[in-house]
Amino acid sequence: MRVKAGLAQMLKGGVIMDVVNVEQARIAEEAGAVAVMALERIPADIRVDGGVARMSDPKMIREIKAAVSIPVMAKARIGHFVEAQILESIEVDYIDESEVLTMADEDNHINKRKFQVPFVCGCRNLGEALRRVAEGAAMLRTKGEAGTGNVVEAVRHARAVQKEIRMVASMDEDELFVFAKQIQAPFSLVQEVAKNGRLPVVNFAAGGIATPADAALMMQLGVDGVFVGSGIFKSAHAAERAKAIVQATTHYKDAKILAEVSTGLGKAMVGVSDIKGDAVNFRGREGGGSEGQIPKKRKLEGKTETQLYGSSWEA
């Protein structure tokens, strides 16, 4: 686990960029990206085109691996462990079990502990973050809402995680059991967060970052680094914008530098302003059979401990 989570620690303070071909991968590397995410279509296009979004062609991933010296990540569908096996066999450096692709299993995520290659997963809150860590994720990212160029969901998720970490860190140990149950996370991980005051693994921002200011905002909200997807290659001057976002992620507290790198970047991606009204909802996708919703409580008919700790949920 130290080796798996270690690579994520090396990526901290950096920007990971979505790319769909060798040319874009080279632009990302030249801009100072710490890694690239190789995928067939960027999230903005998946939103518009619809259809089933799947793992990319290994040929394209291999070509990108050969073209750049930085780590190469690739996406597998939620629960699609064979896509993950394929990605591991072609030696990608990280797998993103991603809600942007169509779900392959609406109940179960990939058992990431079975793999040598580390995984990154999306989260909206502390409970979801720790559920993914329990499954073996070595890195987290906010889900945000990919392909919208709208940072609002990423902010919501980063704030939710931070707020819940602060809550749990200030709790009495006696209160952790019920809190773990409420957020549907393993008690041992909740205990670890309470003790250390932080997540067990690195947490990046993702899903809607489109400008240097967006990247710096997320960094100031306490994330460890930034994923940028559609924000770069759906903008007017991709290379310049990519460089600017990299600088903004390093110098996120220096408003003078932020002003300088934000200057004259041309048109940003148009994006989606009404996320709630949009037909596509990537962020709601989580295993558990109910799109991440907590199941309805059944009426308690006794006061046994068993009922308190689990059997009160609908089967």
Add this chain to the structure above:
Amino acid sequence: MTAPVPPPGEASVTGEPTRRVTIGILALQGAFAEHSSLLSKLGADVREVRLPHEFEGLDGIVLPGGESTAMALIGERWGVFPRLKQWVSEGRPVWGTCAGMILLSDHALMQKKGGQSLVGGLNVEICRNYFGAQTSSFEVPLDTSALETGSVGKKDGGSANKNPYPAVFIRAPAVLEAGPGVDVLCKVRSRPCNKAVTVMKAQLKQEEADDRDDDTRRAKRRRLAAFFVEPNPSTAAVAGEGGGGGSGASSGEKEAPEVIVAIRKGNIVGTAFHPELTNDSRWHEYFVRIVKEAVSSGTGGVRDAESPAKTLGAAAAAEAEVAVA
């Protein structure tokens, strides 16, 4: 080795009060927070460095693990690299881990297309991602008795691996050749990854095409050829080097070429692995001692790196200082 560093204000062997040292961590990108917390625990004042003017008042600098290409590109814009070059040329203490070690090397293989900027200072040839992709990253117990004796192989064999150091290698580089004056502190046995083999074969071809046929060139060709003794397996097998004999290496791994993973030249230290990912602070203590020596010698200390005896002496002096505390 495990003795605590003296707290601020304690008298050193020279009778002068030891002042708290200030160590800067290059915070352009990477695992700088991890270094920061380990060094703070050892009693150093730690500061994050992102711009040239932030070098002011520092006694030592750490270049953390991360992506060396990204650090080079981010630092370029604000003149951080020229400032680092100046720092290194003044012989002041600097320690690079993984990506940081690449930046401190004079020659690097497997760079991105078009190359990348390096700070330089260590006359070594380093190969980026020598061991391969993330699936080939590993943790191995390393014999670090060299931290006390100056270089590998200068210890009593029996006690060598008594307290090995948990070295974490992540997409790590390896030094293929160390030039004169570079002390080798640790080695491992491992085959290069396929991508590294391709690059090294291309280099060998280039060397062979060269008409000049002097001793240096023949030695270089021999050295490169040693990496291709057998058909290369896709995953690099790794064994911790017990110093000279390769204790702990299984029979198959003994055939694998030996590469250097920790070096020191004067006040420059390079480690291919990540001491910042462990709770074992021996390497951080080692660097803090180097910084303290440099501060007390007044100059930033350009020491004669070619004398192992001197290294040994300096290490002993540092031990003495710790003992007084």
